[in-house]
Amino acid sequence: MSVNPIPVHPGGAGSATGGRMKSSAQDKQRLAEHPVSLRRVAALFRPHLGSVIAVMLLIVASSVIGLAQPFIVRELIDDAIPHSNIRLLLAGAGGLVLIALITAVLEVVQTWRATLMGQRVMHRLRTGLFTHLQKQSLGFFTNSRSGDVQSRLINDVGQMQSVITNSATSIASNLTTVVATAVAMVAISWKLSLISLIVFPPAILLAKQTAKLRRAVTGKRQREMSNLTSLIEERLSISGVRLSKVMGTGPADAQAFTESSHKLIDLEMKSALAGRWRMATMSIIFAAIPAVLYLAAGLPVTGDGMSIGTLVAFTGLQAGIFRPVMGLMQLSVQWVSAMALFSRVFEYLDTDQELPVASNPVKVDPARISGEVELREVSFRYPQATKSTLEKLNLRLPAGTMTAVVGATGSGKSTLGSLLPRLLDPTSGQVLLDGIDLKDYDQQGIASAVSVVAQESYLLHDTVRANLLWAAPEATEEQLWRALEAAQIADLIRSLPLGLETEVGQRGHRFSGGEQQRLAIARTMLREPKVLVLDEATSALDTVTEALVQQALDELAVGRTTLLIAHRLSTVMRADHIVVLEDGKIAESGTYGELVALGGRFWRLVQNSELAVRAS
Incomplete structure (x- = not known):
């Protein structure tokens, strides 16, 4: 499958830093230092415009169709059940089942389209970033921790997938649901709608406080996770393990890992519990609203002969608006976090190539080059x-x-x-x-x-054959053995039970240093430089x-x-x-x-x- 290149924009980039999320102020500072334009983010989705439109239409359709349920419930309670209207009763019950079926199918299709689109965008972004990093000089990797490079390429891009398929569709779904539900609530009872508004001021305040708590804790958690990843990469590589055994630092390394993991436990707990009491308070407030609505419906001044079906339908709508409202309350926080995430990935893409590519490069003809x-x-x-x-x-x-x-x-x-x-x-x-x-x-x-x-x-953790073919994928069996003969290692490979299919181990450490050198020489011979x-x-x-x-x-x-x-x-x-x-x-x-x-x-x-x- 061909991969379209990711647009690389000129501009400097700082060194890699651990952790995706920091505090809100740090995210805003990152965006100030390395801003991300909406046009550039939108460019990622331009090849998938059809999918974007389809997902949005599915979200709107699912939200609108789902709102028919309270109106059907009102008719069932106020008319079909009291008057034993069998036809209306069957139509209403069938309508409720049909609505559930249609919305379920729409949500599955929406998830499929959104996930597929997100995966394709991430595939293009991930491969573009990998290709761009390959073009950097050795100095770039010398000055960057490998754990940080891996974190941006895997974790950051992976979390961007969540932003695309979950956050973006969630925002669209929440917004559509809130607007449609609010319209339906007003249509059913404008008086009860006014009473329901009392919940929004405390909801906004508590949501903002909760978001700040979670962001601060999440920043520390991500930094510690990056540190843990680097410890694993450095201490459990073959070179790291060898050094640890030679220097006797195994217990110290284990202690450092244990401490980092223990910190992560504490941060994970804080992250999971951050703002839970505030959100619990908010849930209580929302749960108390139906009681207020029942009271208002029973009072002569506010009830004004309101039917039971109207009250039940309205309370159902009011209960359903809680979650999307809370989601929208965190929109600004999610937006800054998402843009900071794009900024981290784009920062690498914007890293100036220390080894620039000529606009019209000269092709090398191996048959004609002399080598001077x-x-x-x-x-x-x-x-x-x-x-x-x-x-x-x-x-x-x-x-x-x-x-x-x-x-x-x-x-x-x-x-x-x-x-x-x-x-x-x-x-x-x-x-x-x-x-x-x-x-x-x-x-x-x-x-x-x-x-x-x-x-x-450097040998790949693969077979002898795979290491040789890495240099010359089209090499024949005869050419492989000829290179091994010239490198003075063919007899050794023949003596092994699996021959060319022998696994060399991580970095080739199943072979001695001299044997690794001779395998590397055989590999180089196949390239015929x-x-x-x-x-x-x-x-x-x-x-x-x-x-x-x-x-x-x-x-x-x-x-x-x-x-x-x-x-x-x-x-x-x-x-x-x-x-x-x-x-x-x-x-x-x-x-x-x-x-x-x-x-x-x-x-x-x-x-x-x-x-x-x-x-x-």
Whole structure:
């Protein structure tokens, strides 16, 4: 099913914050900082205008038809029963059943249409938000808690579904019911209608006080729920569990979770009971109104010969107007809350793309691209950093050659490696692939031409086959095994009882670090990239495993333009060219022999053993 893109509006966005609801003042402040126009909200429903009209008509029809019931009751009590009018009695009884049947069918159809419309709107919004977030740079996710991102994508969008299918239809239904019921009450007895008005002033006051209480408590509850979600995501991930066991923080983590869960119990109770006494008082007031009406009907001054059927019909209408009136009393509160919810989701949609897409991107033809990379006057500075990580870097990587980048920690090696696959954009300067700026390429094309093998390999919690096909969905069985052979891991996979159908576990932790690396290398081989970034891919491995992985990497690098970021002399010596970075600048460059003969920074790195670990 095709998905229409959600309109993304330009504008800044703040960092993610926990919790959907805050206090009324905070919601209003959010809307002041990140306003939501009615036109933009309405645009979500424009493709479903027919459904909106159909739902509204069903609501009106259901409310109007349901109001025929008290008039039928009046006729039954005043005429059919006292006069034993069998025909009228049967017609009235049949009419009551028919009204119940019709309104029930209309409500089911209305719920179906409203829910379907809401789900489609949410599907479009959810997929649009997911796609937009995918286009953000690594910096966005580095500065955002994953729990907050998940909360906005799942919880906030899910609660917007409630706003659309429940709140919106409830408001329309309540408004229609109140207006129609009020008209019917006046038609039956204008005197009793005036007496009923005494309930509205206290109802309005109590409803507003109750809404304020509930909003304050709900804000705290949502923030605590977001905190609990983040604790689960961080502490129960495979990395979190491993760290917890190594550091012995299991009891402390359990205590933190227990405290947060205990707070949530208290907040859930307060949320459930907030304003209940006020609402109970309101219910008593509404329940007392029939007594006043009976009294008024019996007095000569106000009763004026009122029939019993009129009184029963009117009290039925008066009792039925209570709930929709209370719903409308909270309309302003619901409106601000709903707009604040839209604001949170639109805030992410409005986040400026740090990696903008060219209006007419250049398509990458894998068969024709050579893989030559050039950096021209490239500088990069991280947000809030006091100085640049890279500064006016000029570097050329000829097609099919291997260039090694070495330097002390913090010299800018990994940042340089992130520029080639366009995980980051330079602050200034250009990164060129075959003479064309990466910013002018289609992002999918860059992904097909440039691949990265990093120190930490990420594998899906799925089968070996699924992980390999993630890179090349059309790959044949023969191609999968050929890639595994080249990555020096085919024998291991064959020895497993399920072979390619073996589950790798969360983040691949059913395999060792070296095995994960080799699976990642096999996956990369299937993409057949022209440019390869090896970011310290063997730095965390033992000598034996390193030899296997290095053999796989050597196989992978054949015929490709390779940027090698390494700490080990055994890998650097294989490079055609070596670049020494220092404080984001190229301090030295040349072949291994040239740099050793120079006796400069590279030679000192070798002598200081920073590159000599496990040298071969």
